[in-house]
Amino acid sequence: MKYHDGSCQATRVAGKLAGIKKIAVLQASTPGDFIFTLPALEVLRHTYPRAEIVLLGQSWQAAFLHGRPSPIDRVVIIPAYKGVNTASHSEKQRDEQTQFFSRMQAEHFDLALQMQNGDRDTNTFLLKLKARVTAGHSTPDGPQLDRCLSYTLFQHEILRWQEIVALVGAPKNGSTQPRLTVTATDLKESLQVVPEDTRPLVALHPANNDPRSRWPGHQFASVGEALVREGMRIAITGSEQETDISAQIARQMKASALDVAGKLTYAGLCGLFSRCRIVIANDAATQQLASCIGTATIGLYWCVNMLTRGPLNRQRHRPFISWQLSCPTCGHNQLYGNCGHLDSLLTDISSDQVLSSARELLKA
Known part of the structure; x- marks a missing residue:
């Protein structure tokens, strides 16, 4: 999806709101995107300690947050809605949307936060909740909220969402490190797939x-x-859709490795990563997940992604950045659009560099 910079014409007021008893947060995106909102949600919880915070999200979030300490009190799974979580075309989906918004309006939200992007579809969705006050990003093509900031492309996602909750009075000096609690259920699932062993564990x-x-x-x-x-x-590691990638790595390794792609939920991955000395990963949700639970990480980033998604500290995290801009096939500069070729842009990061950092972290 392409976003355009533009001025938010709604009032850029800030300050804590009075009488906030129930807050809706729209965040029905990917696990990585959700993790980036956690520091902002922590600050929101401290700002409105007595309010109920309701996440409007997806089924994976409901399963992942069940029984896990977090700023979220309750998860409501939203129906298919174009531009928010999927395309929406059928009559059945329209009926589900009508029923959903009727239920949400009956909740009488005092505040609704849009923490997904800020375009026409997501802001239209938020306004249909009929909350007393709305806040979030706005783009020129979308309806504007009561308190808003213009959506800009090159901003770190953690800082982006902290600015949004600052619109409703949350202080800007909160932690920038997302945090998740590892539960006994997480560990149990991971041990069923990767039993205990005397050797230190590293995840790729x-x-x-x-x-x-x-x-x-x-x-x-x-x-x-x-x-x-x-x-x-x-x-x-990897998802069910990524088993071919993990299997290829396992075949290429002359030494034995456990291929567990598709065998663990996000909760199980939390358990596994908590047992790892290091997680070495591409810029993906799993790298963010490992960082949340305090595991040391080595992240592999294309330069543009590092700007918006890279770790903000170096105590336990070592990012490697590729500055390769040209497509290896056609030479097209990837800053000015996708040429359609799928060649890796991370080839200038050497295995020797990564291995050296891994050894450093293992000694720490």
Whole structure:
């Protein structure tokens, strides 16, 4: 989706609101995007300690947050809605939307926050809740909210959402480190897939939704082999849709590795990563997940993604940045649009660099 910079014409007022008993937060996006909102949601919780915070999200969020301490009190799964979580065309979907908004209006939200983007579809959705006050981003093509900021492209996502909650009185000096609690259920699931072993555990996550943002597979395999020789145990992670990528890495490694792609939920990955000494991953939700629970990470980023999604501290995190801008096939500069080729733009990050950082983190 393409966003345009533009001025928000609604009043840019800030300050804490009075009489806030129930807050709706629209965030029905990917796990990585949700994780970036956590510091802002923590500050929101401290600002309105007695308010009920209701996340309007997806089924994976309801399952993941069930029984897990978080700023969220309750998750409501939203129906299919164009531009928010999926395309919407059928009569059945329109009926589900009508019923959903009727229920949400009956909740009488005092405040509704749009923490997804700010375009026409998401802001239209938010306004249909009929909350007393609305806040979030706005783009020129979308309806504007009571308190808003213009959506700009190149801003770190954690800081972006902290600015949004600041519109409703949350202080700007909160932590920038997302945090998640690992539960006994997380650990139990991970142990069923990856039993205990005397060797230290390292996870490799070679997948990414965009092939251009994947570090080459043979580089992952090279680092994995070297760590096995140094006494580590390797687990290769990924989703059910990414099993071909993890299997390729496992085949390329001459040393043994556990291919657990598609075998763990996000909760199970929390449990697994909490047992790892390091997680080495492309810019993906799993890298953010490992960071949330305090595990050391090595992240592999294309330069533009590092601007908006990279770790904001270096105590336990080592990002590597590729500055490769030209498509290896046609030479097109990727800053000015996608040429359609899927070649990796991370080939200038060497396995020696990554291995050196892994050894440093293992000694820490």
